[in-house]
Amino acid sequence: MALIIRSEIDKATQAITTALPWRDYYELTKPKVVMLMLLTSLIGMLLATPSPAPLWLLVLGNLGIGLCAGAAAAVNHLVDRHVDVKMARTFHRPVANGRITPTNALLFSALLGGAGLWILSSFINALTAWLTLASLLGYAVIYTLFLKRATPQNIVIGGLAGAAPPLLGWTAVTGELDGHGLLLVLIIFAWTPPHFWALALYRKKEYAKAGIPMLPVTHGDSYTRLHIVLYTVILIAVTLLPFATRMMGYCYLVGALVLGAGFLYRALKLLVSKDPKQGLETFKFSIIYLMALFVVMLVDHYLFPIPVYGA
Missing domain, CATH: 1.10.357.140 (UbiA prenyltransferase)
Structure with missing residues (x-):
């Protein structure tokens, strides 16, 4: 039947x-x-x-x-x-x-x-x-x-x-x-490795079967988890640059720090977790993180323009 x-x-x-x-x-x-x-x-x-x-x-x-x-x-x-x-x-x-x-x-x-x-x-x-x-x-x-x-x-x-x-x-x-436009590129560039490696952890067997040398396949899960944490720290540092260059103001700074803390928590949880689905959860969160970060940029840009364009 x-x-x-x-x-x-x-x-x-x-x-x-x-x-x-x-x-x-x-x-x-x-x-x-x-x-x-x-x-x-x-x-x-x-x-x-x-x-x-x-x-x-x-x-x-x-x-x-x-x-x-x-x-x-x-x-x-x-x-x-x-x-x-x-x-x-x-x-x-x-x-x-x-x-x-x-x-x-x-x-x-x-x-x-x-x-x-x-x-x-x-x-x-x-x-x-x-x-x-x-x-x-x-x-x-x-x-x-x-x-x-x-x-x-x-x-x-x-x-x-x-x-x-x-x-x-x-x-x-x-x-x-423009340098500020390049900063936006740098943020996504730093975000991509922890975002994609989290998925690669979850799909490790499939990548190995397909012969794709993703990091978990070539260097193992522990090495990949550690590098997700390290790249997340790099990402948090990079997201502070728009504030440091006065592209963004304090609203963005608070939002970037809160979102960064959330991403780091996920990365650390992935580092110590034995749950194979944790990689997928981290991957999903990373997408929400990026969307939220850019929305915070818009809020700061339109509601708090003086810190952004002040001399």
Whole structure:
């Protein structure tokens, strides 16, 4: 009976997927990841000037950045299709599962990337378009094709590409590079290792099976847990730089310290815990942490502008 029910469910799922192929292409863009990137991009735009940026710029800027991010994600699906089928977390992905052919995935990626770069270069500015292209290539080519399989420091080095969105948002508004915009990149760059290594701990067996040299696979759980704590301390120190440079005020300082203490508590709990699910819980908290930190930045920026822009 159970087999019959499972067979019917599979048939129904296949019928829905066939009828709605756009869902597979939507999944190809890694929408949850892109949404988080667009949140940081939008906040970069909002923090770039004392007054709100024009609505058209916010919409078109994030549309262009989002399309390019989706293009990079599609390339990741394409390149990792042989690895994805070996992991429980990713075996159902559309290219790995055969619902989208590699050729169609590549064409879809080219279409998204081309459209995104055209929007940025035509309606925003050339600097943002070039930086977005560099970020796209950094993730889709340098990280996905080379670093991911070459070194356990893959996520540390490759994390720079994923940290770019707030800077892209900043340059979309100002048209120029700025130290404060680079600080936003530095925060995400420092956040990425403890964020992703926590998930890697939880998925260690799958990464080992797929032959991906993530830190827990090459150096063990204890080593990884310790480095999550150390990188969390680095992250907390980095998040104090916006206050030290007078980009942010005391509201942000309090928020950053409280959130940092929460992240450090999670990291220390992971260090001593034997619960295999603790890595996943830390991973989930890290996402909430980053979103909350950027929201605190916005609150400080708009409600307490004098400490931010004072001489």
